[in-house]
Amino acid sequence: MGKTSSILAVAQHGASDTVLLAKAAALARAFGFGLELFLCDAEAAYALKHDYQMNGRDKAINACVARAKEYLTGQRKLIDPAVNSVAVDAACESPLYEGIVQKVQRSRPELVMKAAGGIDGRGHSAFDENDWQLMRTCPATLALVQNRHWRKRLRIAAAIDVSDEETEGLASAIIHIARRLALATGGELELVYAERMPSDHTQSRNRAAKLRTLARQADLDERHAHILPGTPEQELAAFAAGRDYDVLALGALTHRKAPVKLVGTLTSTLVEALDSDFLLIKPEAAVAAERVPRRSRSNSTDTLPPAARNAAVRAWMGSAPPAGSR
Numbered sequence: 001m002g003k004t005s006s007i008l009a010v011a012q013h014g015a016s017d018t019v020l021l022a023k024a025a026a027l028a029r030a031f032g033f034g035l036e037l038f039l040c041d042a043e044a045a046y047a048l049k050h051d052y053q054m055n056g057r058d059k060a061i062n063a064c065v066a067r068a069k070e071y072l073t074g075q076r077k078l079i080d081p082a083v084n085s086v087a088v089d090a091a092c093e094s095p096l097y098e099g100i101v102q103k104v105q106r107s108r109p110e111l112v113m114k115a116a117g118g119i120d121g122r123g124h125s126a127f128d129e130n131d132w133q134l135m136r137t138c139p140a141t142l143a144l145v146q147n148r149h150w151r152k153r154l155r156i157a158a159a160i161d162v163s164d165e166e167t168e169g170l171a172s173a174i175i176h177i178a179r180r181l182a183l184a185t186g187g188e189l190e191l192v193y194a195e196r197m198p199s200d201h202t203q204s205r206n207r208a209a210k211l212r213t214l215a216r217q218a219d220l221d222e223r224h225a226h227i228l229p230g231t232p233e234q235e236l237a238a239f240a241a242g243r244d245y246d247v248l249a250l251g252a253l254t255h256r257k258a259p260v261k262l263v264g265t266l267t268s269t270l271v272e273a274l275d276s277d278f279l280l281i282k283p284e285a286a287v288a289a290e291r292v293p294r295r296s297r298s299n300s301t302d303t304l305p306p307a308a309r310n311a312a313v314r315a316w317m318g319s320a321p322p323a324g325s326r
Contacts, residue, residue, distance in 0.1 A: 006034040008109035010100055013071055016115035016147045023145055024113045025080045030184040034085040037075060039068040040099035045092045064092040097133040104140050113143045127271055135252050135280055145277040150246045154187030159236055159250040162193055162210045170251050174281050178249040179218045191215055191225040194232035232266050237273040245276045252280035
């Protein structure tokens, strides 16, 4: 048998953990996944690295990990008992994002969830340097969440690029993942694309047709597929702010050959401008998702047979079944 699919929730021993763990538990319950709570004490690790007293360092690291696990064990008691399984793990590594990546490589979760690690000038949650580095380095699909609760019915958007410049298959992968999230949670999904060229231009018409095709393939009607005229960095941010999405799914990296910051220009603009949660999909996720039986625009996988539901669970991540699974 293959390993059990899981979500890795990265706690920070702070106020943001309450919202983060509630969201992680809700998704684990919706998909039938296991949930693993993880805490990496990077501050303690940094201090130990710069401590000239070598004696007792291992003991200090073990004590650090034990304290973190004790905290997570207390949080585990608050998790919805309907979640299949809840495990805890901790580390004492610095920098933080490297400790998280090492954990992801060991556990191989389907999804990593982490709350924003900083605070902006308004006192709102904001993404810090470790978050930006994690966007670049995390080998799994990554959800970076803000410190606000979701609506009862999620409002989800897939921000895609249907131009010829985009990585082949990435738009489809983003839509597949966003659609599976909508199916499992009963949420509403919209597709959003910004077009620089005039609407009467041949390439613009072709891209509009491609977007409509992608919408039909996702069982969405055209009113859920929005084409915004103008520069994506400006138009998408303004549109998404007005729609106030709970979750925005998009590509994590730019398709341009020259590096732009740590992630794509559009991604960085949206992350800095919006209070939504971000589901970040890398080009590596642009693989053929398994075909799932469609039930006339159903918004839930609960009515599917178990085998089809499991396929839907795997397909929303854009992943193939684990090696050796059936």
